Amino acid sequence: MTAQYKLHRNVAVITLDNPPVNGLGFNTRRALVKGLERALANARVKAVVITGAGKAFSGGADIKEFGSPKAIQEPNLLSVIKALEHATKPVVAAMHSVVMGGGLELALGCHYRIAAPGCKVALPEVKLGLIPGAGGTQRLPRVLGVEVALNMIVSGEPQASELLASLPGQKLFDKMAASNESLLDEALELARSVADTRPLPLVRDLPCKHPLGDAYFQFARNMVGGMSKNYPAPLKCVDAIEAATKNRIDQGLAIEREIFTNLMFTPECKALRHLFVAERATSKIADVPADTPKRDVKSLAVIGAGTMGGGITMNFLNAGIPVKMLEMKQEALDRGIATIRKNYESQVARGKLKQDKYEQRMALLSTTLDYNDLKDADMVIEAVFEDMGVKETVFRKLDEVMKPGAILASNTSTLDMNKIASFTRRPQDVIGTHFFSPANVMRLLEVVRGEKTGKDVLATVMALGKKIRKTTVVSGVCDGFIGNRMIEQYSRQAGFLLDEGCTPAQVDKAVEKFGFAMGPFRMGDLAGNDIGWAIRKRRAVERADMQYSKTADKLCELGRFGQKTGAGWYDYKPGKRDAIPSDLVVKMIEDHRAEQGITPRKISDEEIVQRLVFSLVNEGAHILEDGIASKASDIDMVYITGYGFPIYRGGPMHYASEFGLFNVMQAMQRFARNPMDDAQFWTPAPLIQRLVAAGKTFS
Ligand SMILES: NC(=O)c1ccc[n+]([C@@H]2O[C@H](COP(=O)([O-])OP(=O)(O)OC[C@H]3O[C@@H](n4cnc5c(N)ncnc54)[C@H](O)[C@@H]3O)[C@@H](O)[C@H]2O)c1
Structure with a gap:
């Protein structure tokens, strides 16, 4: 009834x-x-x-x-x-x-x-x-x-x-x-x-x-x-x-x-309705039914009071969950607490947070230098340096001190979660919680399900994600998880476009006109170009087959890491964030082309956008096929909430479905014929080929 x-x-x-x-x-x-x-x-x-x-x-x-x-x-x-x-x-x-x-x-x-x-x-x-x-x-x-x-x-x-x-x-x-x-x-x-x-x-x-x-x-x-x-x-x-x-x-x-x-029937309405359903679907996991028992998480420990540790902590304080932060040195704890205070105080100054609420939240926060003080926490999130050796030390220690049944999470953005879990005698309790920076602001939380992660642990962390008001998407274990694995292909394309004839400003403008909050080069300057540099150096050893434009390395060799060094792909005036096209960078790119014997060509905005967006789509299709994401709509949610993809276009996979997968595949085949691009990458993912053959879309 x-x-x-x-x-x-x-x-x-x-x-x-x-x-x-x-x-x-x-x-x-x-x-x-x-x-x-x-x-x-x-x-x-x-x-x-x-x-x-x-x-x-x-x-x-x-x-x-x-x-x-x-x-x-x-x-x-x-x-x-x-x-x-x-x-x-x-x-x-x-x-x-x-x-x-x-x-x-x-x-x-x-x-x-x-x-x-x-x-x-x-x-x-x-x-x-x-x-x-x-x-x-x-x-x-x-x-x-x-x-x-x-x-x-x-x-x-x-x-x-x-x-x-x-x-x-x-x-x-x-x-x-x-x-x-x-x-x-x-x-x-x-x-x-x-x-x-x-x-x-x-x-x-x-x-x-x-x-x-x-x-x-x-x-x-x-x-x-x-x-x-x-x-x-x-x-x-x-x-x-x-x-x-x-x-x-x-x-x-x-x-x-x-x-x-x-x-x-407008594309905007279709996109918004798609995202409405997609958001609700993120919490549906095929083999983890809604009635899966959950563990109680009433208190949390955070290891590392740096950029991410501080932001992560704020999420839980905001939700009324007490947090104990652990660092190696008192100075690091003091710095971390000062940053959290500064963030809250700016919210109070802007009238976004009441003074008494601020005090209530700070009262939930405590600190320690001693792992033994964490033994009663229901869950711990590690946010220390991105180094397997450091993670190993931390997880072995956590395994020793944490009470049975505590959830052990890592905020790693690139490392193998299965390996991290193997440092403990309780891999079923280990899971990845990949927050995005600034962690107290960004909506996205990728929850990384390891080979041995328990279903109750996954269900608990998904529910906790909701409690701290995140869009929580499950990812399998792979380099970069869903979002960063895709963005790498996008960045590679952005680099090739420079080699072939574009300026950073031209690429950014085309992508921003498409609706992205920020083009790839402005984004690089904001996040720090040195992050990608470090990843490429690692890749040169692990995946020598992966080709990149050399322009980004040359930029970093000049010390132009982005806004934090006052110069990157763009110039910046002291204390300002406005990106000013840089003659020096344009000259650097031109010299690079001359060295490589490349004759630049004029590239249309349409080609720029398609190469960037369809690179996301092709990698997204591989991610689906590999079982890293379980649904195309999850990938869309990752891109909407974590990467500034235009909401009214519904995410890369929805956009491709609306564009017509046949047309997307044709474009990929065209790009594959470009001798300056990566023909192997542009082979349409088998999933796309099958969907086109069957006349279907990602949805
Ligand atoms: N910064 C980002 O944009 C971002 C985004 C997503 C994920 N991550 C991941 O989050 C983690 C932390 O990154 P971050 O940017 O906050 O780094 P950070 O350098 O700002 O902070 C790391 C903190 O960990 C502390 N630390 C190091 N070793 C420790 C140990 N053994 N015990 C206790 N504390 C220790 C350091 O003193 C430092 O304060 C990394 O795994 C990183 O890959 C970072």
Whole structure:
């Protein structure tokens, strides 16, 4: 049963009951309409109350039906709302907790509305590249006024019910209940008090105007257009709301429907919907069911108070989990604590953190120089130097002191997690937690599952990732895991492009126009070009077959490591981060070409973008085939949350699927014929070849 029907004397109560948030899926809609028909047919029933069981009134569309025909199967939400408006007995929406999307649109179709305090009220469709499609753009302005409704619809952000109830002249709520507990009784009382009222009030009958008319919408378009450059939906929200002010409601509803349907097919909407599902899918691991038992992690130890150790620690303090940091020397601990304090103090200064919260968080932090002090921690994360010898010393020590059942994690970005686990007598308790820098800011957490990592350990760390508000993606063990293994191919292509005729600024500009937050060379300057240099030196021994442009090494030989040395691919003015194209670097590249006997050619932005993005795609396909990532959508989440891939393009694998894998494969074959490039790399991954042959995509 997805909606319960119960009589409370002369009032029928229909309770939506589709956990977790009473999504308005087909079965729920059908049960709701059946309940309504039953109430209308029963002469004893004088009024109807609709409410939600559990944690929500309704969170809107049922995500399990996303994109499936069931989402629009009759009775669809529009028909349900029509049935409510035509009801011959008063219908009261009794709202609590979550009132979002279709849930709010449903309530706007009822004759009366009562809300408990603390409801989160929103029309969040814009976040999926859509506008509300079941009357939200037409009815919300009628009850809250055009401006408030426009702000809510364009931002998609939830507002508290008590705030909305306090707005002068609002007609969203007829009454506020005292509490969640009293909501039903107060709703029944309201229903009985209006049982004989006729005609029944309808939101659709309310007027909808803005006193400034066109001038207001002109202003709104300027504001919204400036803030939503690559996303069509926000401006379309303005169009739909303007239509509400200029048309009779049925015409307005038809306009809303048309806009909604057209938006569904835009690449931006497809990308956003893909990512919405992808984000939720990251925690689904085929052989680790949701009910896998988890270990208790109530306290944490962090080894190393450097760049990463400090950032990692902050995540846990923020989540209320006590952390003990261990270092080799007191000075290192003092430096680490000072950096954490500085970070929090800047948040306090910017009004992002309250002073008392800051103090509470710092009170959860303690330090030590002695491993014996860590023995009671439920989990330890190691963030010491990236050196197998150092990791070995640390893990052997941890194996000695940590209590049985403690989880031993490493933040290594390149080293073999299986080998690290082998330094202990409990490899089942060892796992990789690869945070991204700055670790207290970046959303991505790659969880590295070793050969012997226990399922309960994996399940625990995935849940912990959620608790500290990370997007947590599982990766198998390989050099670079998912993200860095792919970025290496991308960087190699960026280097070849310099050899062949591009400048760093040209490559960066093309990629930034595509939508990346930063091109590869600006990124290198920010992260430090010496990191890649060290990796290439190691590679020269381990993988001599891997070719690189020599330009990056030459840059590092000049000491141009990036922003931290005041010069990299670009020049920097002291204390500034603006990248200024460097004549010296351009000359260095030209000299390099001359030495190699290369005649430069003009390279189009299209070629630049395709070589960079499709290099990610080809390596991503190998990663899938090798079982390092279990789904293409996980790779997309890694690139969106960790590498600044444009959100509205949905991640590299989604982008390739939309571009057409046949076209992607053709481009790869073209690049393979370029004698300056790596023909072997550009052989399309077997997975891509198979998908093209079968006419399929990554999804
Ligand atoms: N910096 C990044 O962008 C980044 C990103 C992801 C992962 N990582 C990984 O995180 C780890 C740490 O990197 P970082 O950038 O924080 O390095 P860092 O040099 O800033 O910090 C390392 C800290 O570890 C301490 N340390 C070294 N040996 C120790 C030992 N035996 N016992 C206790 N403390 C010891 C050092 O004193 C230093 O404070 C590395 O494995 C690195 O590959 C770094």
